[in-house]
Amino acid sequence: MNFYERVYQIARQIPRGKVMTYGQIAALISTPRAARVVGFAMRALPEKSDVPWPRVINSQGRISIVNWHWTPKxxxxxxxxxxxxxxxxxxxxxxxxxxxxxxPKNRADRAGIV
DNA sequence: AAGGTGACTAACA
DNA sequence: ATGTTAGCCACCT
Incomplete structure (x- = not known):
């Protein structure tokens, strides 16, 4: 399973009404430095997808999307x-x-991000 | 195979 | 506090 797949897998686990940051997901998969790649994975998503991509935002809690299918709105x-x-x-x-x-607390992500 | 490209970040000025 | 700069790393050419 490649990096993107893992990103999507995690994104799918985000509960309704909650969000995660790019860096957070990157840290969960491998290195905390791969945040950009997570964003890249989101951008690569087809317009129609079962991945709740809107629940993924940047570390400042802001929407920073540049996509031609969807807008921040x-x-x-x-x-x-x-x-x-x-x-x-x-x-x-x-x-x-x-x-x-x-x-996520059911995983090895432990180390207090909070 | 090597270099370019970001829905990112943290560090600086 | 706001704007810029420089690392980051998987994917595409």
Missing amino acids: DQARFLRAEGIKVQKRNDGFWIDLDKYLWV
């Missing part, structure tokens, strides 16, 4: 539909990570 709508409070700040959208960040 679409992502914000998706998250709000799950009950997540997405606040608009000027140009971008912002989410309270303290509240919505999902930290």
Whole structure:
């Protein structure tokens, strides 16, 4: 199974109403430095996918999507539909990570990210 | 096979 | 505090 597949696998485990960051997922798979690759994997996703990609955001809790299928607005709508409070700040959208960040505890990810 | 490319990050200025 | 710079690493040419 390649890197992308593992990214998708983890992304699929994010519960409804929760989010994860790129770096977090990268750290879970291999190195915390591979955050960009996680983003790359998301970008490679087909328009129609069972992967809840909108639940993946950057470390600042903001939506930073550059995709021609979907816009940040679409992502914000998706998250709000799950009950997540997405606040608009000027140009971008912002989410309270303290509240919505999902930290898997059933795995070896341990080392307190919180 | 080598170099370029990012839905990222953390460190600097 | 906000804007820039430089590492990062799997994938594509």
